[in-house]
Amino acid sequence: MPDAIVVPTPPDAARLIAQAREVLRIEADAVAGLIPRIGDDFVAACTLILSCPGRVVVSGIGKSGHVARKLAATMASTGTPAFFVHPAEASHGDLGMVTRDDVFIALSNSGKTDELLAIMLPVKRQGARLIAITGDPASPLAREADVHLDARIDKEACPLNLAPTASTTAALALGDALAVALLDARGFGEADFARSHPGGALGRRLLTRVSDVMRSGDAVPQVAAGCDLTAAILEVTRKRMGMTAVTHPDGTLAGVFTDGDLRRLLERTTNLASLKVDEVMSTQATTVGPQDLAVEAVRRMEERRINQLPVIDGDRRLVGAVHIHDLLLARVI
Numbered sequence: 001m002p003d004a005i006v007v008p009t010p011p012d013a014a015r016l017i018a019q020a021r022e023v024l025r026i027e028a029d030a031v032a033g034l035i036p037r038i039g040d041d042f043v044a045a046c047t048l049i050l051s052c053p054g055r056v057v058v059s060g061i062g063k064s065g066h067v068a069r070k071l072a073a074t075m076a077s078t079g080t081p082a083f084f085v086h087p088a089e090a091s092h093g094d095l096g097m098v099t100r101d102d103v104f105i106a107l108s109n110s111g112k113t114d115e116l117l118a119i120m121l122p123v124k125r126q127g128a129r130l131i132a133i134t135g136d137p138a139s140p141l142a143r144e145a146d147v148h149l150d151a152r153i154d155k156e157a158c159p160l161n162l163a164p165t166a167s168t169t170a171a172l173a174l175g176d177a178l179a180v181a182l183l184d185a186r187g188f189g190e191a192d193f194a195r196s197h198p199g200g201a202l203g204r205r206l207l208t209r210v211s212d213v214m215r216s217g218d219a220v221p222q223v224a225a226g227c228d229l230t231a232a233i234l235e236v237t238r239k240r241m242g243m244t245a246v247t248h249p250d251g252t253l254a255g256v257f258t259d260g261d262l263r264r265l266l267e268r269t270t271n272l273a274s275l276k277v278d279e280v281m282s283t284q285a286t287t288v289g290p291q292d293l294a295v296e297a298v299r300r301m302e303e304r305r306i307n308q309l310p311v312i313d314g315d316r317r318l319v320g321a322v323h324i325h326d327l328l329l330a331r332v333i
Contacts, residue, residue, distance in 0.1 A: 023157040023165065030153040030166040031173045037150050038177065045131050045147045046181055049080060054101030056082035057128070059090065061115050063164040064107040064171065071105070071175035078179055079188035087115035095119060100127025107175075108132070109151070109167040111139020120144045133174060135167055149174060210297050211290035213330045214311045214320035215241070222247050222318060225254040229275040232257045241323050245310045246281050251317040253310055255281035287312045290319055294332045297322050 049056055056075055060068035068084055075082035085094050087106075098104060104123050106116050111134035120141070123130060132145035135152040142148040151174050157165035190206055221239035223232045225246050235244040236259055243258040257277055265272070265280055288297045288309045297309055301324055311320035327333050 019159075026155065026157040027166045027169045030157075030170045033153065034151065034170060034174055034177075041147055041149055042178070042181070045149055045178060046185060048129050048131060048147060049103050049178075049182055050185055052101065052103045052129070054099050054103070054128075056080055056103050056105060057085050057098050058082055058105045058107070059085045059087050059116065059119075060107035061087050061113055063168045064109060064113070067168055067171045067175060068105070068107045070172065071107070071179065074176065074179045075182065078183040078193070079186045080179065080182050087113070087119055090119045091115070095122055095126075098123055098126055098128050102128045103131060104128045105131045105133065106141055106145070107134075107171055108139075108141055109135040109164060109171065111136040111141040113141070116141060117144075133171055135170075149178075206293070206295075208294040208330055208332050209290065210288050210292050210294055210311055210322055211320070213294055213326045213332070214290065214322040215326065216320040220318065220321045221245060223257075223277060224249070225278055227277055229257075229272050229277050229280060232277040232281075233262060233272070236262070241308050241321060243308050243310075243321075245285075245318050245321065246277055247318050253285065253287065253312050253316050253318050254278070255283040256285035256310060257281040258306075258308075285310060288322065289313065294322075294327055294330065298324075298327055298333050 056072070058068045058072040058075075059065075065084075065086065072082040072084040083097070085097055090098075106120070108116055111132065117140055120130065124144070129147075130145045131147045131149065132141045133149045133151050134142050135150075136142060137148060137150050137152070151167070151170045153166045153170050155161050156163060156167060157169075193206075219239065221235050221241050221244035223235050223244055223246055225248055227246075232244050232246070236242065236257070242260075243256055245253060246255045246257060248254050255278070257280065261280055261282065286300055286304050286306065286309060288300060288311055290311050290313065300309060301307060307324040309322050310318055311322055313319050324333075
């Protein structure tokens, strides 16, 4: 006889929703409970880190270890050089990463984690300063620390009050508060953030310059001032940028002729053979410099509702051209 098919009992939707809401309420209360505890100890922790000539070493094990890794990563990306060390590995050689110039941050909800306590004395003998983030101000780890940050909670969000839930959320939030306070104290700005996130969208927007994305050399559409309009039209067609720059003999920009100019001209006349480009070009062309940020080129295009810009240097010499498609390909927009 084949085994009977077991049909799972449909979940109780109301119970699921109620449980989820209770978890969120408990964890929100845990974070809110940290607010009145932010005071002199928090300032002391920030002062230790800001005056630290070395780096911040963050450590923890289990769920606290995951929070410690996240804190180290957040600090490193916001102006505070930091890295994570696993406490068990530290006892077997990785403690050599810690120097007397460093600040060591240890995370443990109980404050009694054996692996952390085992390395506290060597860390202090090394000369590093110690910050502990625990849920028990009277714990051994808290007592060993130069500064203790209190992350205690009333209860875990787990119905059994066992699985680290609210405690890790509180530690995570307190770590974020520390990282952001340090960011602000250092005057860390968008440009600094971009330098540590060159692969991100903000990094591209704040680090990419027009010279990085512009077309140059033979790819730049340009004709000489005084040439026949038909020559300018052919250049617009060949270079496929929807425009051509018009230059004086010394290479400076005289004007720009676009396919929009051509359409407007054809509304008035079809006799193009007798015209010179100077008669129909725009002499008040919107331009951009090679060292301008690429986002500035985007802003000018949007402001003027155009898709391309000639790029000129400080002497108004034509050095390139940039199209909206170039900026899209560079993922600036």
